[in-house]
Amino acid sequence: MPGDRSRARGGIDLGGTKIEAAIFDEQHSVLGSARHATPTRGGPADVAREMELALRDAAAAAKLEPHELAGVGAGSPGEVEDGTVRNARNLPGWEGPFPLAETLARALGCAVVVGNDVQVATYAEFRLGAGRPYSSLLGVFWGTGVGGGVILDGEPWRGRGGAGEIGHMVIKIGGARCTCGRRGCMEAYAGRAAMEAHARRLVDKGRKTELFKLMRQHEHTRLTSGIWARALERRDELAISIIDRAVDALGAGIASAVNLIDVEAVIIGGGLGVRFGEDYARRISAAMHPHLFADATPPDVHTSALGDLGGAIGASLLIG
Amino acid sequence: MPGDRSRARGGIDLGGTKIEAAIFDEQHSVLGSARHATPTRGGPADVAREMELALRDAAAAAKLEPHELAGVGAGSPGEVEDGTVRNARNLPGWEGPFPLAETLARALGCAVVVGNDVQVATYAEFRLGAGRPYSSLLGVFWGTGVGGGVILDGEPWRGRGGAGEIGHMVIKIGGARCTCGRRGCMEAYAGRAAMEAHARRLVDKGRKTELFKLMRQHEHTRLTSGIWARALERRDELAISIIDRAVDALGAGIASAVNLIDVEAVIIGGGLGVRFGEDYARRISAAMHPHLFADATPPDVHTSALGDLGGAIGASLLIG
Numbered sequence: 001m002p003g004d005r006s007r008a009r010g011g012i013d014l015g016g017t018k019i020e021a022a023i024f025d026e027q028h029s030v031l032g033s034a035r036h037a038t039p040t041r042g043g044p045a046d047v048a049r050e051m052e053l054a055l056r057d058a059a060a061a062a063k064l065e066p067h068e069l070a071g072v073g074a075g076s077p078g079e080v081e082d083g084t085v086r087n088a089r090n091l092p093g094w095e096g097p098f099p100l101a102e103t104l105a106r107a108l109g110c111a112v113v114v115g116n117d118v119q120v121a122t123y124a125e126f127r128l129g130a131g132r133p134y135s136s137l138l139g140v141f142w143g144t145g146v147g148g149g150v151i152l153d154g155e156p157w158r159g160r161g162g163a164g165e166i167g168h169m170v171i172k173i174g175g176a177r178c179t180c181g182r183r184g185c186m187e188a189y190a191g192r193a194a195m196e197a198h199a200r201r202l203v204d205k206g207r208k209t210e211l212f213k214l215m216r217q218h219e220h221t222r223l224t225s226g227i228w229a230r231a232l233e234r235r236d237e238l239a240i241s242i243i244d245r246a247v248d249a250l251g252a253g254i255a256s257a258v259n260l261i262d263v264e265a266v267i268i269g270g271g272l273g274v275r276f277g278e279d280y281a282r283r284i285s286a287a288m289h290p291h292l293f294a295d296a297t298p299p300d301v302h303t304s305a306l307g308d309l310g311g312a313i314g315a316s317l318l319i320g
Numbered sequence: 321m322p323g324d325r326s327r328a329r330g331g332i333d334l335g336g337t338k339i340e341a342a343i344f345d346e347q348h349s350v351l352g353s354a355r356h357a358t359p360t361r362g363g364p365a366d367v368a369r370e371m372e373l374a375l376r377d378a379a380a381a382a383k384l385e386p387h388e389l390a391g392v393g394a395g396s397p398g399e400v401e402d403g404t405v406r407n408a409r410n411l412p413g414w415e416g417p418f419p420l421a422e423t424l425a426r427a428l429g430c431a432v433v434v435g436n437d438v439q440v441a442t443y444a445e446f447r448l449g450a451g452r453p454y455s456s457l458l459g460v461f462w463g464t465g466v467g468g469g470v471i472l473d474g475e476p477w478r479g480r481g482g483a484g485e486i487g488h489m490v491i492k493i494g495g496a497r498c499t500c501g502r503r504g505c506m507e508a509y510a511g512r513a514a515m516e517a518h519a520r521r522l523v524d525k526g527r528k529t530e531l532f533k534l535m536r537q538h539e540h541t542r543l544t545s546g547i548w549a550r551a552l553e554r555r556d557e558l559a560i561s562i563i564d565r566a567v568d569a570l571g572a573g574i575a576s577a578v579n580l581i582d583v584e585a586v587i588i589g590g591g592l593g594v595r596f597g598e599d600y601a602r603r604i605s606a607a608m609h610p611h612l613f614a615d616a617t618p619p620d621v622h623t624s625a626l627g628d629l630g631g632a633i634g635a636s637l638l639i640g
Contacts, residue, residue, distance in 0.1 A: 136479065150581065152477065159456065159582020160617065168613040169576035171493050173568065182611060184572070248493065252504070256489035260577050261470065262479020291502060293488040297480065 008064055009319045010072035010110075012051050013117060013311030014038070016090030016144055021054035022312040023062040023069070028128055030309070032061030038091065044098035047091055052107040067109035073318030075117035075311050076100060081161065083114050090144060113318040117311055118164060121304075122149025123156055124314030125267045129305035136263040139304075140166060140254060143225075143270035145179065146187045152261070167191060171252045189249035192272060195242050196223040202238060209238035225275035247280070251287020259293045269304030278303050328384060329639045330392035330430075332371050333437060333631030334358070336410030336464055341374035342632040343382040343389070348448055350629070352381030358411065364418035367411055372427045387429035393638030395437035395631050396420060399481065403434050410464065433638040437631055438484060441624075442469025443476055444634030445587045449625035456583040459624075460486060460574060463545075463590035465499065466507045470581070487511060491572045509569035512592060515562050516543040522558060529558035545595035567600070571607020579613045589624030598623050 008031055013020040015038060022033035034057035039046045051074065059066050066072070078088030083101025088094040105112040122139030125131040131139070131151065139149035148166030150157040157163055167187035168180060175184030179193050188194050199211055211231050215223055218230075231239035254266055266288075268281050285301035292298055304310055328351060333340040335358060342353035354377035359366045371394065379386050386392070398408030403421025408414040425432040442459030445451040451459070451471065459469035468486030470477040477483055487507035488500060495504030499513050508514050519531055534547050551559035574586055586608075588601050605621035612618055624630055 148580070152472065157472065157581065160584060160614075161582070162614040162617070163580065163582035165579040165582075165613040168579045168611075169489075170572040170611050171490055172495075173491050173572045175492075180613065182613075184611075252490040252493045256576060257580050259485040259488045260468065260483065260580060261477065262481070262483035262485075264480060291488075291490050291504075293485040293500065293502075294480075294482040297482070 007070050009070050009316045010055050011312035011316030012055055012072065012074040013315055014051060014074060014076045019051055019054045020312045021058040022309060023058050023064060024316045028313060032058045034058040034061060041092055043093035048100055048103045052104060055108060069110050071111035071319035072108060073315035074104065074112060074114045075120040075315040076114055077117050080114050080116045085114060115318050118147035119149045119156055120314030120318060121269060121311045122151060123317060124306055124310045125304050126151045127317060128313060129310060130267045130302040131265060134264040137265040137267055138257055138263050139267045139269060141270035142190065142268060142273040144193050145191045166253060166257055169253045169256055171249055186249050186253035190246040195246060199238060199242055207238050210234060210236045211239055225271040229275055247283050247287050250284050252291050255288040255291035258299055263299055265300040267302055267304050269310060274304060274307050327390050329390050329636045330375050331632035331636030332375055332392065332394040333635055334371060334394060334396045339371055339374045340632045341378040342629060343378050343384060344636045348633060352378045354378040354381060361412055363413035368420055368423045372424060375428060389430050391431035391639035392428060393635035394424065394432060394434045395440040395635040396434055397437050400434055400436045401481065405434060435638050438467035439469045439476055440634030440638060441589060441631045442471060443637060444626055444630045445624050446471045447637060448633060449630060450587045450622040451585060454584040457585040457587055458577055458583050459587045459589060461590035462510060462588060462593040464513050465511045486573060486577055489573045489576055491569055506569050506573035510566040515566060519558060519562055527558050530554060530556045531559055545591040549595055567603050567607050570604050572611050575608040575611035578619055583619055585620040587622055587624050589630060594624060594627050
C-alpha cells in the first residue's frame, strides 16, 4: 500500500561533488529523485539555488509541488546551527554563516530544517539501515574526507555541536599532513583527497601506477571511488599499497574511538565505504582488532544499508 | 554543623600500590580515613581482606562500627559487573572473576557496592570537584597507566561496560610497545610504568639521569610521581624529555577524544596529574591545541579538585 502522499517529505544531501534530492512517503519509499552537480564556483547562494532546483526536479518526478510537502530536510557539510551553515569545507566560498534553511524555505514555499550531513546519514542508518539492531553506534563515512556520527543510547550525540570528527583523531603524532592542515589525522591516510595527493607525490618520485591512466580513460579529473576499485581489480601495486595504508589507518582510528566510547556497532558508509562493501567492512574490522582494548568483545562492523541515498533519507527524517 | 553520623558512608579506593579508605558524612566531609599498602602477593581474597582492614581503621578513626554505616562503596580497577571484578590489572592473581561486593559485605556487616575506580573518581569530580560547572566531561587519570572516565549529559557513559579506555587510544600507529602488549597507545608514552621502562632503556644505552639515584635516596623501588617531580626541579634532561614526550602524547590522545565526543571540559587527575597540578593542566591544554579540529572552542582543562581522596569520595557516592 503506497503511503499518504499528502505527508510526503523531501530530503536533500549536499555533497562536495553532487546534490542528491529525493521525495519520500511516510514509509520512507522514494516517490521521486534527482541528482545535480554541486556548483564549483560562486558562493552559498549559488549552492542553495542548485539545491532548490534539485528538489524541484525530485518533486516533479513525484508529481508533487514543493509547497505540497510536509517539509524538506537538508544535510549539509560544515557547522550547522538554527538553519545557518558556516565553514562548509569543499563548497565554494562558504566560510562565513549563510542562512540555508531560511533561503530554501522562501524559495520552495515549505518548512525546511537543516542538519549536519554526516549526523543525518548516521541517524538514517540507525533508524532505517544497518544500525537498526543497536542502541549505540559509530557511523564512519569514508569518502573525500572521513566523517563520523555518534549515536548513544538511541540518540545522536553532538557534544557542543562538533562531535564525530573521527577523521581528525590523531593516529600518528607528527605524521602525514592532513587536508585540514594538521598532522597525523586518520583522514590524512584514509581520505580520498589525501590518498590522491599521496599517489601523485609517489608518481612524481617515479612510482608506476595505472590510477591516473584509468582516471583519464573514464574522463574524470579526480581519482573517484570507481577508479580506485578498478585499479584494485587490476592489482595495481601502488593502489593496493595506498588502500592498505588507508585500511590500517581506519582500523587504528576506529578502534581508538571504540576504546573511548565502547559502542555496539560501527557502520561504514561514504563513497569508498559503499563502493568497497562488506569485504572491506571485514578488512576494517580485522585492522581494528590489534588496537581494541576489549578485544574479546569487538563491536559489529557493517557497511551502510542505505548506500548513496542514506544522506537524503536522513535529511528527510529531520521533518517530524 | 556536622552531618548526621547515622547516615555516614564508607568509600574505598583500591589502587595498585595503596588502598585508601574513608568515612564521609552526608556533606561528604571526612570523619575518618586510613591508608594501607595493597598486597603484592596472594590473590583477590587477600586484597579484599586488606580492604576490610583499611575500612575498619577508617571507621575506628570516625568512632563508628562498619555495621553502623549506611553502606560502603568501593572503586576497583578491572571489569566490574554486579559486584564481581575480573581482569584487575596491577593486582595479584586477579584475572578471573571474584565476588568483591559480597565478600566485603559479609566481612563488614553492611551493604557494599563496587564500581570501576576511574569511573567513580570521574563521577566524584563531576558531582563535587572540578567538573561541577559542566554537563559533559572527560576525566583523565594520569598515573601508573592512563585511565579515562566519560560523563555525557550529566550521566556516566559506560558503553557496553568498557568505555573510557583513553590510555589505549592509538596515537602512533606502529609506535612504542604498551604495557597492555599493543603498540602506539597513549599510555605507552604517558603512563608512569611505561615512562620508567623507557628511562631504564635509555640508561642502558648510556644516557645520564638522576632519576634512579633520587629513587634510591628516597628508598623507593619505582619512579614515583614525587621522584619525577624532584628530577624536573633539578632540570634533569632525561626526565624533562620523557615528561615532554608524555605531555605531547596526552595532548594528541585527549584532543582525539574531544574531536570525537566534543565535551565541555577535561579534568586531569591521577598520581602524576595531582602532583604536577594546574601548570601541567595548562601544558596539556597547549599540547592538545594543534590537534583540536574545532580549535576556536577548546574544552576547559582543569586539575582534579578532590586530589588523592577523589577515588574514595566517588566510591562513597555509589551508596545512594
